[in-house]
Amino acid sequence: MKDFVLLPEALVAAAAVIVLAAGRLGWISPGARRSLPAVVALVTLVALAVELWAGATLGTYFSGGLVQDRFALFAKAAVLLTVTIAFAVVDWTAEDSLTIGLAMPLVATFGVMVAASAGDLVALWAGLELAAAAAVVMVALRRPDLALRLLVTGGVASAMLLTGLAFLYASAGTSSLATMRAVLFSGAPTMALAIPVFLVISGLAVRAALAPFQLASIPASLGASPLGAGLVLGLVAAAAATVAIKLLAALTPIPAVYSTYLEVVAALAMVGGGAAALAAQSPRARLAYLAAGQIGWVAAGLVTHYRSGLGGSLFLLGAFVVAATCGPAVMGRAEGGEHGLAGMGVLRPARAAGLALAMLSLAGAPPLAGFFGEFAVAAALAQSGHFALLALGVLGTALSLASVVGTLRTMYVQSPPDEARRTTRLPVLTGLSSFGAVAFCVVIAIYGILSSPILGLADQGAEALGLR
């Protein structure tokens, strides 16, 4: 069984390389182009099945560079499910390139999987950079200027992250996360540790598009294709959050070096995300800020430095990555104002339901996936006595919920305009996309119903990181 543990990574990486090569060398016939998204979605589905089957086997690979534990199982399964649904639901006529549009999300998925399995700082950093690089390529297909901005901002974030990680390595004397945690048990919170941790959190906040650090990510997501936006908002943020969870789990013996700063970052993200979503005029921007607000909740769970908090964050991360990645893909071309979605509830009922559920879940509306995740984090915050942060989070959620009502009204309550007067084309209706939209709705809706086993697995994931 142990031999199959890394098969999902192999499948995803191989699929990405083959699709890129086939596209570059012109091996794909017009007939094959039509079925390529379904084939790639099938490959990721198989990878997910293998992960769920073989992923329960614990083990270490590459001399401890990669670790297969419950945390890795949870994060990898979540990201594979996400990318499968995203491939199924996306309107491929709205994408700039079929092969790059298929390959880059696979690369980003591979990056998240590497980060999730990382046993040391190098693998952690490599996974994050891989996901971020894929996002730059996707944005560059449509908006090179925004891609450059994303690249430069990401470079600064990466520099901060690398500097911080180097200092951490110097302080702990090891790059292994498990050893670092053991070393820090006997350590004390010092300025020499606080400064690199500050740099690391700042770099990760920029990568995760945490408000107010969304310097380039959110503008880039607004200019990218639907799948590109999902990649920036969902997969890259998930990679950053995965890195943050693994790294902060190693630092929990000395929470004083990060908890205050992380509290501020989480509070700003939760309230700022909600407020910005309320002020946003376009549905894509609203979705982006809702995602920024929810990733703030993920950060808030890390503040607790308890197993329940990290477990809650991981559980919420699963809900977040599905909604934030697939949300823009479900929305399709509606890049303009909200009127572009008018009547979508009647004309594209499955997609409209998917978009509504994605936005409501990101806003934390009951009884959807995001609500359960935010509630788990809120319970952890209450247990650890962080009531001020909890109050700000609730405020952010209230703002987010208020913002979603406007979009819902446009989709369901406004009558559809004449097609001649519609400025933005609604997504093309295909069998695969309709199936994907329905599958997405089911996942968002049943995440709460199945929350007990999912949260149980997330809790085991937090335990696997050494937390009690």
Place this chain on the structure above:
Amino acid sequence: MWHPAWQAVLAASPSPTPAPTVPGAGIFSSSLLLSITVWVPVLVAVAIATMPNPRGRYDTLMKQIAFFTNVGLMFVLGIAYNQFQTFLPTLQYEEKVSWLQAVGATYHLGVDGPGMTMLMLSGLIGIVSVLASLGVRERVRSYFCLLLLTQATVNGAIVARDMFVLILFWGAAAIPLALLVLGWGGHRRHQAAWRLLGYWGLGTAALVLGTMALYSAAGGSSFDMDVLLKATIAPRVQLAVGLLMIVAAATRLPLFPLHGWARDVYSEAPVGVTVVVAGSASRLGAYLLLRTLVAAEPAAAHLLSPLLAALAALTVGYGALVALRALDLRQAAAYLALIPGGVTVLALAALQPLSIGGAVLSLFAGGLAAALIVSVCATLSDRAQSRSLLVLSGLAPRMPILTWLTIIAGLAILGVPLLGTFTSDLMTFFGALKTQPIGAFAVAAGLAVAAVALATLWRRVLFSSPNPDAPGVSDASLGESWYLGLLAAGLLWIGVFPGGPKLPGTDSPLFDQGLVNVMSAGLSDIASPYVLPTGTGQ
């Protein structure tokens, strides 16, 4: 000849209701009875949302489905009520399934006396709201989906026995209601919807924070009400939680000064929606106070009871005064609809067995009265093609049915004899005069001002000389008479038989003070003087 509940009011020496011999026992038994009341409307809403409806061909069918769903639910509730064991000191129809084990949240449903009373109210309001919505012509599918979802959330909040489940349904209620107001409301619908979201969002935030504070203080292991509301908690924490719960309740009921949404929503929402909001959704505020403050936090309840009495007096007084000065019929009705909520809160503030019983009855009767006043004024303004009190005059000869119903609605707000609110008001005042005399007098003064406001309204709109420049008027249609008549009949029935409607051959009244025993078991200062009759087998 009088029912024992009347004697209880008059003589304050209550006697227990004899054990019901339930002829319907066993004809319907389901361990999922409460889940049915919550999830059937959701499933029907999903079915309506997904059924094909080319060019509105099946609009009428959708209305029928919504109506018969509500009738079916009322039937199930009738059986549940009929089989309800009045003196059983435990929850009934309980369902408990582990949900979020890691944080201690369970899918725990159950009802006691007040819960059963609220469920019956919600069932009746559900039927009335669909009847009041039969005139909807635009986007019928979306409207009835949202209406059913609203009803499901209200039922869910009533039967929740886990604070997690309560927050889930309490928070979810605002979204379908805001969409209903936005989609089918009057010209100020945007303000109405945003205010509703803002105030209810604030209330939900307060509820979440209060719950989390309780959770933390109770050890952080469970959200079950049996654990949270029975834990020994420091008075300071109780006080903080109590204040948060009052904020949550005040935004929902609503109470002055957190009533900002009421005027716009009651005056701009479609009639069917105002019925749900005024009748059942807003009553959840008082129900929350009853559950989480009065019956759970005795120290905080005693400390905060003067505040509650003051809020009750301010609400009644403010509602009456503004109604007196209003120039818009629907806005006047909106302010008058605040009054039953104020009376319910006074009953809770009194912390007396009699007044707690009055509060439970007031949840039911006050809900019907508030729903009737806002819906009858909405119908009247629709039929008279104007809502301005400067235009409407002398309508009684041309609108005999609506005139009668308007008068009954006004009298119900005031709590006059023969209407359900009379009994609840009487129990409230008898209890409140003992412990909150200033609050009781202030509320009574507010009711006196409300009487003046209503008399002015009736004289101007109904009995003055007709306005020759006013648009043409017509009386209530058959459908309108039905739904308004149902509300009025409910009030009259409870008023004439305060024990409530009985099923033939049973002795299981809708309202019985014994119902309160379940909630107040263990709290000696508010426990009902009723005791379980010996040898009843209950």
